[in-house]
Amino acid sequence: MSTPLPKELRDLVESGPLAHLSTVNLDGSPQVSVIWIGLAGDDVVSGHLTWNRKLRNMSRDQRVVLSFDAPRDRAVFLNEHAVLRARATIEPTDQAWDLLNRLTKVYMSAEKEFPAPRTSGYIVRYAIERIGGVGPWTRQT
């Protein structure tokens, strides 16, 4: 079901980009949170320890967008970036902290531990439906 990610996009996700997660509020307005993301096999995933607004929004409507920048290059007209339309599935799990701790090594540094106490939480899996933006992931090859 999910669109496979090209290697360049997998590499970008694994480099630890700040991901802008767009959901829609109950009143129909857009909601954005900046989150950490990672890969779990072929899936893009995120980890959460609290049941907050973005999770409530995704539990009501699976349709989300994840967007993030490639490293900045001011020589190009519009900097490379990815815009991924996806369907989000929330899984309650006691592995959310482990995912967040793994991502801490990517987003911060290898010796860092995730700073919050270990507790159960949620892992969100994003089934990618459309890959957009500007970059090798949108160019015809």
Add this chain to the structure above:
Amino acid sequence: MSTPLPKELRDLVESGPLAHLSTVNLDGSPQVSVIWIGLAGDDVVSGHLTWNRKLRNMSRDQRVVLSFDAPRDRAVFLNEHAVLRARATIEPTDQAWDLLNRLTKVYMSAEKEFPAPRTSGYIVRYAIERIGGVGPWTRQT
């Protein structure tokens, strides 16, 4: 009506961050485009030369979110970023190209010209309703 931007946030906008503009599609799903933004007096503005989906969405529902990253700092837990809830107003104008050309100097370099032919277009003004994210713009002072 618009919430004034603290100096640190004005400085970030004027540094040329890649702005993720979140709108809502007719079918209720989120839509994201990465755009250039700038300041015009106290307003955040963007320029557009074609009537595309994000403009159609904003003409139907003014409620948008602009979100963008501060420069990356891997020493902090969650990188500074801004999430601005706003109401967008679209103005047809022959000044859109001039705005885009001004932003080209910020987003690319001082000697660059906006690469598209000069034509009329649209300037979008964002009346900021709520400033969120992580940074000095959200901390109590």
